[in-house]
Amino acid sequence: MKIGIIGLGLIGGSLGLCLRDMKLITSVSGYDISKENEKLALELGLVDEILSFNQMKEKCDMIFLAIPVEAIISTLQNLKDIDKNTTIVDLGSTKAKILDECPAEIRQNLVAAHPMSGTENSGPSAAFKELLKGAVVVICDDEKTDNLHIKRAVELFSYAGMKIVFMDAKRHDHHAALISHLPHAISFAMVNSVLREENRKNIINLSGGSFSDVSRIAKSSPEMWTDIFKQNKVNLLASISAFKNELDSCTNMMENEEWEKLKEWMYDARVIREFL
Numbered sequence: 001m002k003i004g005i006i007g008l009g010l011i012g013g014s015l016g017l018c019l020r021d022m023k024l025i026t027s028v029s030g031y032d033i034s035k036e037n038e039k040l041a042l043e044l045g046l047v048d049e050i051l052s053f054n055q056m057k058e059k060c061d062m063i064f065l066a067i068p069v070e071a072i073i074s075t076l077q078n079l080k081d082i083d084k085n086t087t088i089v090d091l092g093s094t095k096a097k098i099l100d101e102c103p104a105e106i107r108q109n110l111v112a113a114h115p116m117s118g119t120e121n122s123g124p125s126a127a128f129k130e131l132l133k134g135a136v137v138v139i140c141d142d143e144k145t146d147n148l149h150i151k152r153a154v155e156l157f158s159y160a161g162m163k164i165v166f167m168d169a170k171r172h173d174h175h176a177a178l179i180s181h182l183p184h185a186i187s188f189a190m191v192n193s194v195l196r197e198e199n200r201k202n203i204i205n206l207s208g209g210s211f212s213d214v215s216r217i218a219k220s221s222p223e224m225w226t227d228i229f230k231q232n233k234v235n236l237l238a239s240i241s242a243f244k245n246e247l248d249s250c251t252n253m254m255e256n257e258e259w260e261k262l263k264e265w266m267y268d269a270r271v272i273r274e275f276l
Contacts (some may be wrong), residue, residue: 011091013068017046024155041145093232
């Protein structure tokens with residue numbers, strides 16, 4: 001199979017490195033809106049060649065969309081004339097809006113997938129071959145996708161060492177808001193609050209593992225995460241509200257000096273150690 005990857009950043013570049021090792025892949029082609037990213041992707045060996053958008057539509061058996069979620073929606077509009085045997089795989093972090101906005105002409109071509117993997121880094125230089133290995137990839141609303149395209153995607157994800165989970169798009173977005181998107185909102189908020197209260201010297205001198213752990217994902221791409229927050233607004237707002245309720249409970253227990261109750265509240269959270 002000939003593979004095309006649109007978007008040569010962390011996810012797209014890591015996917016390219018992984019696919020190039022597979023015997024069932026003839027070639028891996030790349031396209032990026034940034035010519036600098038295209039040049040770097042070639043230099044780093046993330047792809048075999050660079051194609052134009054139209055060349056990719058004509059030559060590739062599978063096209064992966066590893067771009068921000070708003071860009072996925074606009075790109076799908078430009079893929080309406082794709083051959084019925086060409087598989088399109090979107091790798092966005094939200095699913096419901098992308099599927100709602102997908103042109104009817106190519107809905108059967110589209111595999112809506114979300115690899116639950118990433119780092120705070122971005123761009124071609126952040127890519128590495130092992131990023132996707134062992135990660136979960138969620139495939140949504142597969143019953144509306146032609147079996148040929150589902151089989152292709154499942155085969156490649158399996159060869160990449162990924163664990164495949166099938167899920168309804170709306171359930172995915174609800175769960176992703178709580179488990180993935182909320183932590184980013186918290187990290188951005190925490191870092192901004194600290195930056196307003198502390199100078200850089202104190203942050204460098206006094207920050208330990210806890211601050212570094214929570215602040216790490218605040219280094220993520222604002223362009224990508226603004227799009228995600230926009231598309232999953234309702235679910236994320238509900239998640240933020242639930243988090244604020246827990247923070248209010250912590251505040252009230254401290255104000256009322258309910259230290260035993262506070263300790264039990266902390267023990268409740270430690271349950272996470274049993275499965276993570």
